[in-house]
Amino acid sequence: MTTEMKASVLKNLDAVRAMIRRHKRNDILFAAIGLIALMLGLLTLLTLFVDLVMDGYPRFNLKFFSDFPSRRAGEAGLLSAWVGSALVMLVTFLTAVPVGVAAGLYLEEYAPKNWFSDLIEINVSNLAGVPSIIYGLLALGLFVYGFGFGQSILTAGLTLGLLILPIVIVSTREAIRGIPVAIREAAYAVGATKWQVVSDHVVKYSQGGILTGVIIGMSRAIGETAPIITIGALTFIAFLPPSPVSDIAPYLNFEWLHSSFTVLPIQMFNWLSRPDHAFHINAAAAGAIIIVLTLLMNGTAIYLRYKIRKNIKW
Amino acid sequence: MMNASTAIKAEARNLDFFYSNGMRALKGINMPLHENKITALIGPSGCGKSTFLRCFNRMHDLYPGNKYQGQIVMHPDNTNILEHGVDPIEVRMRISMVFQKPNPFPKTIYENVAYGLRVRDEKNKRTIDDKVEEALKGAALWNEVKDRLQDLAFNLSGGQQQRLCIARALATDPEIMLFDEPTSALDPIATANIEELMSELKEKLTILVVTHNMQQAARVSDYTAYMYLGELMEYGDTNQIFTRPTRKETEDYITGKFG
Numbered sequence: 001m002t003t004e005m006k007a008s009v010l011k012n013l014d015a016v017r018a019m020i021r022r023h024k025r026n027d028i029l030f031a032a033i034g035l036i037a038l039m040l041g042l043l044t045l046l047t048l049f050v051d052l053v054m055d056g057y058p059r060f061n062l063k064f065f066s067d068f069p070s071r072r073a074g075e076a077g078l079l080s081a082w083v084g085s086a087l088v089m090l091v092t093f094l095t096a097v098p099v100g101v102a103a104g105l106y107l108e109e110y111a112p113k114n115w116f117s118d119l120i121e122i123n124v125s126n127l128a129g130v131p132s133i134i135y136g137l138l139a140l141g142l143f144v145y146g147f148g149f150g151q152s153i154l155t156a157g158l159t160l161g162l163l164i165l166p167i168v169i170v171s172t173r174e175a176i177r178g179i180p181v182a183i184r185e186a187a188y189a190v191g192a193t194k195w196q197v198v199s200d201h202v203v204k205y206s207q208g209g210i211l212t213g214v215i216i217g218m219s220r221a222i223g224e225t226a227p228i229i230t231i232g233a234l235t236f237i238a239f240l241p242p243s244p245v246s247d248i249a250p251y252l253n254f255e256w257l258h259s260s261f262t263v264l265p266i267q268m269f270n271w272l273s274r275p276d277h278a279f280h281i282n283a284a285a286a287g288a289i290i291i292v293l294t295l296l297m298n299g300t301a302i303y304l305r306y307k308i309r310k311n312i313k314w
Numbered sequence: 315m316m317n318a319s320t321a322i323k324a325e326a327r328n329l330d331f332f333y334s335n336g337m338r339a340l341k342g343i344n345m346p347l348h349e350n351k352i353t354a355l356i357g358p359s360g361c362g363k364s365t366f367l368r369c370f371n372r373m374h375d376l377y378p379g380n381k382y383q384g385q386i387v388m389h390p391d392n393t394n395i396l397e398h399g400v401d402p403i404e405v406r407m408r409i410s411m412v413f414q415k416p417n418p419f420p421k422t423i424y425e426n427v428a429y430g431l432r433v434r435d436e437k438n439k440r441t442i443d444d445k446v447e448e449a450l451k452g453a454a455l456w457n458e459v460k461d462r463l464q465d466l467a468f469n470l471s472g473g474q475q476q477r478l479c480i481a482r483a484l485a486t487d488p489e490i491m492l493f494d495e496p497t498s499a500l501d502p503i504a505t506a507n508i509e510e511l512m513s514e515l516k517e518k519l520t521i522l523v524v525t526h527n528m529q530q531a532a533r534v535s536d537y538t539a540y541m542y543l544g545e546l547m548e549y550g551d552t553n554q555i556f557t558r559p560t561r562k563e564t565e566d567y568i569t570g571k572f573g
Binding site: 112113180182183184185186187188189190191192193196200201205311312313 | 429
């Protein structure tokens, strides 16, 4: 190789290196923009949470959970609110899960694929985005007046169940779609019917995804305020609904379903709307507790999904 | 090794197949499956050999819009398994299948093999135990897994998983077993195991195998069919096909000039 050619190779190499450096500047630039975007969201949320905790921390004690609301801010507690939330969530869970999972299974496994099922699919996805107050109005007309369930735990549970139904349906369908065709064909090939394939395989292998969807839906429902206000839960409640379990046969009773109630976000809203600053401390404490609850539920969803997926490798 | 005297287990008669998009994937296929023999389907990718194989257990019925024309008649009962009145599940109860990629269920080794029996409402634990053992022995896997039947099937190697799938297909005493390129995802040693196994299995049942591997077809099969563009170009005794093919196309494919 002549020295002249060598020089041109080196010069070319320099040009290539300069170009790579130039291109890499874009990498750094985007990483920086991405990080800022991420922090914008996270820091805002964190600030909000820290602020709530700092405002509300004088009320973080057991008494706060075991006291009924009171006219005196210092003695007011969350008892009726968290019991109400728990019971409403129970109704929501018991209605949304079976209905949502069955609907998702049907749509994915049994329904013929045509324009009508496409239409249903689009509408289910749309329902997930309908403002929750609309569900409140629907519930007011249908459950409270139409069916005569009144302003009860049953009404609230059904309303929130309806609200999260699309989330459960969509996540069920996505979980089912994740099952490889090869596994289905393997089951059909030994002579299984559709129902045997669904019950022995599809449901079992999609449990993780379905559960995640259910919990994410539930953690949305627990923070919902608008539809609950619409059906008339904004009340000062200083009693508990009748207990669902008792020590005399038949050990279960359903009177609590018809009891009036309040829930955590409503209690928080109630305190926040009072002029006395002392109540605002209660509201902050309640807000922090709702956020922690949501975090716990989402954390559980992630953990359960990890645990169930561990044994499934495609 | 001419075996003109063996009985015919099943035969395709003027079989056409149309995918839901209207594509005619099989064109007027006539071909017998000899009992207790291995028949190999060879041909370039997209020639319809897997499509043909999957007609035998009505796998195409799982997807709407697919259409069969013609017959596949099973003997000795002379049932046309493609007829509308014949339930595909009944067909799959008689004809089992092993797939290209090992596809065990995410269940235990035991449950994988037992699944076909459970589908058939077998409840007796002793019967299931015996059948599982018999099938695993038949699939030459028993010695490797007998101490860990409750392990997850995914913990087995690829070759072992494929033999597990064979055991699963075997546990239900099928009359015909379909193999869709059963060794294409396996290493040479696992491939040799599976081939040996197929030769043993034909004592008990009839085998139809799709393969991309010409040597494999020559090694294991008794009869070979060469397919091209949805048509059966040539069918005959494996020795004859590989030594004295009657058609130029077959010869070109076998010798690697084409395909």
